[in-house]
Amino acid sequence: MKIWAHRGCSQRYPENTITSFSKALELFGRGLTGIELDIQLTKDKELVVIHDEKIDRTTDGYGFVRDYTLEELKSFHIHTGKREAERIPTMKEVLDLLADAMKKGFLLNIELKNSIFPYPGMEEKIVKLISEYGLEKSVVYSSFYAASIVRIKELVPDAGTGMLDKKVSDCLYKAKSIGADALHPFWQGMDFEPDKFKGYPVRAWLTGHLYPEKPTGGKLDLAALEEKGITDVFLNEPEMYL
Ligand code: G3P
Ligand code: CA
Numbered sequence: 440m441k442i443w444a445h446r447g448c449s450q451r452y453p454e455n456t457i458t459s460f461s462k463a464l465e466l467f468g469r470g471l472t473g474i475e476l477d478i479q480l481t482k483d484k485e486l487v488v489i490h491d492e493k494i495d496r497t498t499d500g501y502g503f504v505r506d507y508t509l510e511e512l513k514s515f516h517i518h519t520g521k522r523e524a525e526r527i528p529t530m531k532e533v534l535d536l537l538a539d540a541m542k543k544g545f546l547l548n549i550e551l552k553n554s555i556f557p558y559p560g561m562e563e564k565i566v567k568l569i570s571e572y573g574l575e576k577s578v579v580y581s582s583f584y585a586a587s588i589v590r591i592k593e594l595v596p597d598a599g600t601g602m603l604d605k606k607v608s609d610c611l612y613k614a615k616s617i618g619a620d621a622l623h624p625f626w627q628g629m630d631f632e633p634d635k636f637k638g639y640p641v642r643a644w645l646t647g648h649l650y651p652e653k654p655t656g657g658k659l660d661l662a663a664l665e666e667k668g669i670t671d672v673f674l675n676e677p678e679m680y681l
Contacts, residue, residue, distance in 0.1 A: 442672060481509045
């Protein structure tokens with residue numbers, strides 16, 4: 440089973456931050472496959488790494504990411520529980536942190552968060568940035584929005600892509616129709632037997648606890664997930680499994 444850090448090490452540290460990604464990077468040597476993160480576009484069309492369309496849950500601000508310029512967004516503080524707050528990272532800042540490891544095999548799954556707001560032009564921006572860093576081979580793009588995967592494939596035909604959905608059956612039918620390379624279902628959405636989706640990487644996501652909730656100490660039975668045909672898992676607490 441391949442293990443990814445979901446929004447970085449997001450159980451013990453604030454999700455989608457330089458801290459949560461740095462902690463995940465430390466696990467590369469212990470066998471961590473890569474990091475999953477979420478991107479959105481600011482009002483002035485900068486790529487930023489944040490899960491929600493709104494900044495309310497993770498920062499001391501409120502409102503939509505798309506209504507703020509990057510400079511304005513950077514004035515908000517991410518709740519860290521420490522005196523020194525963090526800021527919403529740009530995609531570029533995250534690549535500056537990860538590029539060296541990515542050239543040595545560490546992977547990055549970039550989820551385009553565009554099923555609520557389509558963010559026209561986001562696909563062009565992210566593939567251009569990845570190409571500037573020369574990291575094309577180390578990235579998997581994913582989205583719940585199939586049209587976005589199609590756009591990525593138009594721009595970079597051999598880009599690694601993953602089709603997100605709740606059920607593996609829906610991932611499979613959409614992936615087949617648009618030519619996505621991998622299935623990214625909810626871990627409890629394995630409604631097909633593995634022989635139906637043989638050959639596809641199946642990277643499952645979960646809805647685990649996130650910082651600042653207390654770590655639970657409970658562990659998943661990864662062997663049982665593997666039997667269902669899951670090849671990879673995105674975990675908030677990957678450090679527990681490596
Ligand atoms: O990419 C897998 C997973 O992250 C999708 O759900 O809500 O955590 O972005 P979410
Ligand atoms: Ca995600």
